[in-house]
Structure formats: structure tokens, C-alpha cells
Amino acid sequence: MRSEYDVVVIGGGPAGLAAAIKAKELGMSVLLIENREFLGGIPMQCVHPGFGLHYFKEDLTGTEFIHRILERFREMNVEYYTNAHVLEIVPYSYRHKILRVVTEEGLFEVRAKTVIYAAGARERHMFEIGITGHRVAGIYTAGEAQTMMDIYGVMPGREIVIVGSGDVGLIMARRFTLEGAHVKAVIELMPYPGGLTRNVVQCLEDFGIPLYLSHAVTRVEGKKRVERVIVTKVDENLRPIPGTEESIECDTVVLAAGLVPYLKVIEKAGVEIDPATNGPVVNSYLETSVPGIFVAGNALVINDLVDYVVEQGEEAAEGAYEFVKNGGLPALKWRKLVKGRNIRLAVPHYLADTKDVTIYARVAEPEENVKLRFPEIGKEIRLPLVRPSEMIRVKLKGEEIARAKGRITMEVVRDE
């Protein structure tokens, strides 16, 4: 092992692996650090299909998708550690960072010219979504339940209530049912399902699983293990309506209530956070506000598709390459991407005319027959349908960005 690398990648999931492969292809010295005992990240526990339609032009399961990425990673002979934790990144100079890492062999320090942070996201837990009551056995996040069942072969329960109807909650409902558990209900706070219609159809309707819209689990009850949940209707402000409580007997509660970028280590290094994405503020090169620290995947923004995660990993590697080659990024002038009408979040936040950029955004409200507009650069794209649950991905060319003098607004307007 060397003492200094061009790039240290934190996270061995799809974003980190893709970043490491690309960085190595570009001729950089690379070290990858993963805290789980195996490489591959979350797709290792995703036995369902829907992965890779854009990237590999094939419908693969999560496990098949990550297998292909892992094969390339192994061919590239990238140095890596598993079971290793990065405790701290110290940005001690513009061109160098020090990482403090714990492994099975002990504590060590490594110097890096750049860092690509791809540690993914964490799941929201019951304390964040207003569930009161007993802290008994039988409460899991979807990811925990999935790891138990699909990696370690242990059923988390028999009579299950799922909180959250995003694609994760829906897919878990089907998975539990196929394995012989009884999914008693999926509880959704919003008046509409969080996931894709096709997943409501093939994961709930196929199996006759009830979906409670505009409902919240407000309380978990049980002595040693979950015995029942109290489900309450919510009003248009998403507040529980007194007197509408209903009890559902179950032994397991599975929380599929969304993801939050996991930023502990880079937050400590001082990166600026965007309250809309809960991820770092980044520029076109996916560099954070700390020079030389790049970010990709769900640590950057919660993505719908693993294909986008991989794309961001490769993009961050190219950013790191530019940084190492030039001793900093080549861009001189940054244009702020401003969120206009019906744009809830958008990354990157600062755009340079030195390269083409891919923008990932979400709308605030569902709308039909709209145009996505960048008025300062005179660009318009027609969209038949926008939904908060579906990420918008759009490319801007360097020369288009150059047309704007200062800010660049992104907005959704009605297509009259």
C-alpha cells in the first residue's frame, strides 16, 4: 500500500465502484474503502429486476447489475479495503487531504489528492416519522429486513405492516408475500402512492395487499415484540385526525419511509449542505464546497435509478481527474442554477461552461403537458408528465451554459 493516492473513494456500492473503475481507467492511483464486509452495496440485496435499463440496455436484477460492475472492478485491480471505516477527512491543504481509517488491521492514515465520497444514504427511522409507542422487537427498516431475508436467509416476521408506499415499500411487500409472510397493509401518508403505478399493480394488486392512503402509523404496541400498530387517518396538512384510529394486529413493522444522504464524515470536513436535497452543494464536476472532495450517488441526491448513480460515480471520477491534472478545476466562472417554478430540488448547484453537465431534478407537484425551461439560455424541453417521485434528468452543453451571463433558472411551465 502506498501512502498517497490520487483519489480515495469512500463507499463500495455502485457509485463508488463506478468512480474507482473510471479513475483507474484515467490512469490515477486509487484506493477504495468500504465499511460493509463485502463490496457491492445495496444492490447485493436486491433480488428484484429493474436495474440497468439505461446503462446496460437490459433489465437486470440488482444482484446481476452489481455483478457486472464488480467484474470490471476486479479486472481493473483496484486496491480496496472492506470492513474499513473512514473516521475523518482532514482537508489540510488545497491539494491534499488526510484520511483517518480504521480497519481490522488497525488505525492508519492515508494522504489523498482528491476524495470521492460515495457512502450512499441512510433510511429514515421511526423517530423521524412521528411513530410513538413501544420500542419492542420486530421494528425494522426495509433495508434491514431485506438484508436479513435476502442475504442471510432469515425471515424478519410473519404478519407485516409496511410504512411507506415508495418503490422500496411496494417491492418489499411483494417480496415478503412471495416468501410466505402475510403483508396486512401498506400505509401511506400522502393521498397518492409514492411509487410507480406499475409497482402498485405488480406488487400490491397482484397479491391483494391493501394500501391505506392518507394514513399514518402513529403508534406501535407490544410487550416483547410488536403486537399491533395504531393507524390514523390524516388531514390535508398530514396531521392525524383524532377519532379515526384503527388497530392492525401484526408482529413486524417495516419502515420504508425514504432515504437521507449519509454525510457524517464529509459534514465534519466542512462541506456546505443543500436543505432541499439534504446532500452537499456541488458544481458541474460534482465537487463539494471543499476543494478536491467530490460526491456521487445517493450521498449526493436520492436517485430513482442505479443507472444515474453509476453515471454520477463516473462523473465524479472525471472531476477528480481534472483536479489532479490541473491542481484544481479548470473552470473560472460559475453560474448558479436557480430553482424556478415547480422545481423542488436540482443538482449540480453551480455550472461551468468548461464542460457539459447532467442535471438531476425533482418537481414539487405532479403536472401534465409541461415544458422544462431554462429562460436565460433559451432552452425548452416538452414533457408529457412530471411527478415528484420521478427524477428529471437533462443535459446542458458547455456552450449553452456559456450563453448565460449570471444565473441559470430551471423551471417547469405549462405548455400552452
Added chain:
Amino acid sequence: MSEVRKFRLTCIVCPLGCTVEVTMEGDRITGVKGFTCPRGEEYAIQEIREPKRVVMSVVKVKGGTFPTVAVKSDRPVPKELIPKIMRELAEVEVEAPVRVGQVIVENVLGTGANIVATRAA
């Protein structure tokens, strides 16, 4: 004249989730509309005649990195057979090493589909 029936389906082929309406006279499909691509039309006809799904699960593995290996059917199988296939898979145990794509159960329940590994073990 046989009875005319209409079925409304949500296509599950891609994330668009088009609403497709199939019209039947007796056992004959006389109209399909609402799809936006040929795969949607194909799906709707298949879904009315014989709904099929790809089935995925994990089976036990001896001596591998993990105690399970992920598997799927290499083509869609009749939907009504899925619970039976799942029960059959619950009895299966394979020995490591397993590679991705390896056949775990050949021609499962005579469907013509093989159960193949989707994770290495």
C-alpha cells in the same frame, strides 16, 4: 353475438405505466387501445390470456460467502404457478461455488423456465 367485455390494465413493462383497455367478445380479443409502444400491446394481450411474471427469490447455499444465493426464472412463468414455485424453491439447497447465470432448477414445474442464479456464492 357473444358478450362484449372491457378490461382496463396498467402496463407494467416500463415506468410509464400506460392504462391499456382490452375489449373481448367471448374468448376473442377484438380491440386493444391506450398502449404507447408495441410491448404494451403485447403485455395486455398476454395479461388477458395468461398472466405471466418473472419470479425471483433466494435459495439456500452450502459453503458460500452468504447462506443464500439470489435466483430468478430466466423467463416469465404463469402467475398462478408462482406460489407453487416458491414452495419448491424453499426446499432447494445448492453447494458453493455458484456463478451468476448458473441453472439451479431446470424447467421448473414444467414451465420451460429455468431458475438461474443472479448472485455469485
